[in-house]
Amino acid sequence: MLTLAQLRLATPRQLRALLLPHQQGTDHVRRALRNLFAESPALVGRTHRAQQSYWYCTPAGLAEAAASGELAPATGRTTGRRIAAGETGLREHGLALVGTVIAFHQAQVSRPRRLAGGGSPPHPRREPYDAYRNAPASGRGNAARPPRSRW
Secondary structure: OHHHHHHOOEOHHHHHHHHOOOOOOOHHHHHHHHHHHHHOOOOEEEEEEOOEEEEEEOHHHHHHHHHOOOOOOOOOOOOOHHHHHOOHHHHHHHHHHHHHHHHHHHHHHHHHHHHHOOOOOOOOOOOHHHHHHHOOOOOOHHHHOOOOOOO
């Protein structure tokens, strides 16, 4: 749940990549998510879009994660519900950010092995966020507009 609170939105495949990188399938993560949802439906939520399930913390789940002391308090922290259920662009953006977190996490995990072999530290190449940012605009309305730089 803490990972969901930090990420706001994630698929079971993304959670597996972060939490159980050596696990082959997502069955274990999916079962854990379903169990958490069955035991505490007020803490996590799930939505389905485009044949994919997206999981997020509810406001009660965020409050519990913050109360644990392991999540930095943030004023106005929002859940991933709006992202998961909202426009495709928001969902793709949220998932691309999680993909970038995974790329950095995997680079950090593999760093000691590469340094021990005398190589340079790994740098995540081809981050998923770059693919999102450079993708051609699609859809209608705001989704059809080219992305604007926020910098």
